[in-house]
């Protein structure tokens with residue numbers, strides 16, 4: 001159908017906001033090829049709309065939700081801890097909450113929910129969704145498992161109210177939502193047990209490990225856990241009813257050190273990761289970047305995996321080959337660094353810039369290579385140089401550490417920082433491999449190295 005022309009013979013201009021609204025109101029959820037019908041139908045029914053460009057998304061929010069949208073948009077991009085209060089700005093009412101989530105996480109919902117339709121899960125009667133937000137996953141579980149009792153909880157009361165509205169809109173009777181801020185649990189959750197416990201993009205809020213120098217997978221595996229992480233693992237284990245109950249965890253730990261901490265935290269709480277069931281979800285995020293998140297299945301049933309081989313298997317079998325994404329390139333670089341042996345620390349700098357987290361930058365010699373390894377508690381990245389460049393690289397590192405830490409502190413350290421011989425030095429899988437055979441030549445530049453909780 002062609003559009004009518006106005007008196008001057010021109011087509012009337014359609015404002016971007018109207019275009020955006022038309023797309024939202026008229027077009028069904030545009031699913032990716034291969035998305036099961038049940039998922040795309042559910043998302044469309046729930047009210048998830050197409051993913052808009054950032055400009056259209058903002059214009060649409062402003063035109064539909066006025067002051068609430070202004071308050072939300074003003075709060076975006078501010079670097080601060082996500083609290084129940086700040087998260088509530090994303091959910092003043094169900095429609096605005098859905099519009100924001102369509103943009104931020106629409107493709108991730110599609111991928112994650114599709115996983116449930118093909119995962120061959122045993123029948124479940126009691127399902128828990130931890131940190132359920134506005135209940136998009138939770139309501140899908142209630143629809144998919146109509147004979148199950150489904151519970152979702154979140155710290156954010158506004159999100160819980162939206163979740164309840166969503167359940168009403170979908171006419172679901174087997175789902176309930178509770179407000180609860182971990183580690184505290186309300187009456188309704190204490191001592192309750194479930195056959196399936198889901199944690200999606202929540203564990204990152206509990207990764208509070210201290211910054212620990214590690215030079216091998218074994219040391220990554222042995223690094224101390226933070227108290228919050230220990231507690232979160234214990235809480236998840238406490239919800240599992242028996243050996244057959246499953247933890248389905250979709251949390252974005254891609255660096256060997258964060259992956260190792262996470263798996264060890266679960267292990268110490270009595271949850272074993274089923275390595276053969278790991279899958280990577282791959283999707284495009286709100287900024288059109290490719291993202292991957294592993295979905296792990298765990299249970300109290302022992303698996304044959306023993307740390308730290310688990311980390312190698314996870315890396316080599318499941319996560320290698322996903323090199324397109326920067327986080328994965330950096331995580332792969334950390335893996336190569338940890339697996340390079342023998343290597344010798346020449347000098348390290350521990351830097352605390354004012355108001356920023358502490359990071360370390362170290363210079364290592366491995367055969368005829370010089371490695372610079374920079375890391376914070378979330379992970380690190382690696383560059384490789386020829387040993388002949390030692391004087392200038394050393395001077396460059398010293399200079400950069402001082403410049404970066406302007407007004408903060410810089411401590412220089414030497415090999416005594418690693419006074420013990422490397423853990424696992426007798427393990428022939430890594431320690432006996434000649435340095436030249438490791439793929440350390442993969443030079444990866446970048447900064448930050450952060451795992452992102454909840455992208």
Ligand SMILES: C[S@@+](CC[C@H](N)C(=O)[O-])C[C@H]1O[C@@H](n2cnc3c(N)ncnc32)[C@H](O)[C@@H]1O
Nearest residue numbers: 131132133154155156180181182200201205454
């Ligand atoms: C990134 S969102 C993920 C939401 C949902 N699970 C998903 O995958 O789309 C993280 C959620 O965890 C909740 N959360 C964070 N810390 C929490 C805590 N201590 N207790 C309960 N909920 C928490 C937040 O309010 C937020 O809704």
